[in-house]
Amino acid sequence: MKTLPNNSQKRHGNLTQQLLDHLSHLIDSRALQPGQKLPTESEIVREQGVSRTVVREAISKLQAAGIVATRHGIGTFVLDNTSKSDFKIKAGSVTTIRDVLAMLELRISIETEAAALAAMRHTDEHLHAMRRALDSFRDHLAAGKTTVGPDFQFHLGIARATGNDYFFNILNQLGSSVIPRSRIPINERQPHEREYLVRISNEHEDTYDAVARGDPEAARAAIRNHLGNSRERMRRVYRIAE
Numbered sequence: 001m002k003t004l005p006n007n008s009q010k011r012h013g014n015l016t017q018q019l020l021d022h023l024s025h026l027i028d029s030r031a032l033q034p035g036q037k038l039p040t041e042s043e044i045v046r047e048q049g050v051s052r053t054v055v056r057e058a059i060s061k062l063q064a065a066g067i068v069a070t071r072h073g074i075g076t077f078v079l080d081n082t083s084k085s086d087f088k089i090k091a092g093s094v095t096t097i098r099d100v101l102a103m104l105e106l107r108i109s110i111e112t113e114a115a116a117l118a119a120m121r122h123t124d125e126h127l128h129a130m131r132r133a134l135d136s137f138r139d140h141l142a143a144g145k146t147t148v149g150p151d152f153q154f155h156l157g158i159a160r161a162t163g164n165d166y167f168f169n170i171l172n173q174l175g176s177s178v179i180p181r182s183r184i185p186i187n188e189r190q191p192h193e194r195e196y197l198v199r200i201s202n203e204h205e206d207t208y209d210a211v212a213r214g215d216p217e218a219a220r221a222a223i224r225n226h227l228g229n230s231r232e233r234m235r236r237v238y239r240i241a242e
Contacts (some may be wrong), residue, residue: 019058022048029069036059036078038068047096064175097234100180100186104231107178108224111155115207115223116216118161126161130208133157137204152176154204160221161211174187180230196233203229 026032029080039047042056059076062068070076118126133154140147159167171178203226210218 004235014058015054016061019044019048019054020061023062024067025057027062029135032078034078037074038076038078040075061175066173066175101231101234103174103178103232104227105182108227108231110167111158111188111227112220112224114159114162114167114171115211115219117164118158119211119214119216119219121163122161122211122214126157127208127212128160130154130157130211134201134204137201139196141201146181147197147200148176148179148181151179151181151200151204154208158207158211180234199229200226218242 018150023032023038032038038044040060041055041059045052048242059068059070062071063076067079068076069079133150135151137147137154140150143148153174156168156171159171162168203222207219207222207226210222
């Protein structure tokens with residue numbers, strides 16, 4: 001693997017993105033073939049001159065994008081995506097504010113119908129999975145930990161509850177990049193950011209309640225309100241015009 005330029009002034013997030021882009025290029029160019037094992041964490045640390053945290057974050061993003069899979073105790077392997085749809089969001093492609101806003105527009109179009117179908121088709125097992133994600137979100141928030149994972153799992157839970165694999169597959173294919181905070185991190189310990197996350201949690205609860213009581217129109221409205229609020233917040237914070 002070609003060594004990345006050594007620049008001590010690069011911020012941690014930039015190093016993660018730089019390594020992510022490098023690994024993505026190796027995979028896209030077939031320098032790393034489907035089924036091939038990635039270098040170990042220690043090897044990447046030594047060869048690229050980055051920290052273990054940077055390596056883990058980069059690999060986590062590749063996993064979320066469905067590009068690699070980790071087999072515990074064995075290693076991380078490049079997935080063979082040749083049999084899958086050509087449509088995918090490449091790791092690292094959702095990077096700008098406008099990218100995030102565009103992703104939210106896509107989600108609104110997909111997830112409003114998914115929520116309505118989930119309200120009509122869900123099982124008790126689906127509700128339990130969604131409830132676990134909501135509880136995990138609150139637990140992470142209380143502990144000051146990132147809530148991106150539980151947030152994504154809740155939305156996956158709605159998609160799974162539609163009973164239509166295409167909804168789940170599309171959302172899963174997009175990966176956790178659909179959660180704005182995965183691309184534009186916030187400090188979850190800051191009071192104003194915690195207030196924002198509490199609002200997200202409450203909006204999740206509204207969506208869950210509508211799905212659980214089997215009200216498709218309320219579920220559709222709740223998820224649209226939730227995603228629309230996220231989009232408007234991003235526009236206001238970064239002063240992006242329509």
